[in-house]
Amino acid sequence: MATLKIYADRRSQPTRAVILFCKVAKQSTNNYCRVNGIAFEEVETKLFSNDLQTPEYYAINPLKKLPAIAHGEFTLFESHSILMYLACAYHVPDHWYPTDLCKRAKLQSVLDWHHTNLRAGAMGYLVNTILAPFFGEAPNLEGAAECERKLVESFSTIEKVWLKGDAKFLLGNDKPSIADLSLVSEIMQLHMLSEEERCRMIGPYKKVQHWIANVKEETNPHFDEVHKYLFDVIASFKQNA
């Protein structure tokens, strides 16, 4: 198998989803050869730096965003496409990305929904508040309120639509899929906010909180390791605020 490179900054939520997937997905090409995790080289590529602006990186991702991968000669960006590609290329157990057409289509509908709802709300809220100075902007309270509405509505949708019955994971599954990793990585970014702010939004959604704990438990110790850098950055950010 060709070498897999992941262009990564662990402050990025879609990047963490891809790295976490590689660490927890077990190859199952045959019953006699089970290998833990997908081997990869993490190529540190810093957000808010020149790393994304080089001609070398442009050749990998002309959108100049993270994450991206190079698998031998093949390159790919967009985290959901990367997760789907890796699940197929490495023949990981079926629950990550089911081969059954209908189950796969349902999972893809969660992923499509994520980008225009949960991510739009969560990322939008951060960009309009604490991240505004990084983009040379003043906080936009009106924009933040609109994104908070979208975010809270997204928690409600996860609780009422995507988490079915008492199942541990999305779509009523008893094992996680790539969608669980993608959505939970997004929500973890909200730890950048004050506890009061974060609880105001997610506090009422007990089922969502329970599901996040399930994903964490199922993927630890890797979950904590992959999120450690984010929490270190948040700690120093809050200290200097």
Ligand SMILES: N[C@@H](CCC(=O)N[C@@H](CS)C(=O)NCC(=O)O)C(=O)O
């Ligand atoms: N839809 C993309 C989102 C990629 C994205 O927005 N990445 C952010 C980090 S979380 C980024 O690279 N931002 C750099 C920039 O916009 O300059 C995915 O899922 O991969």
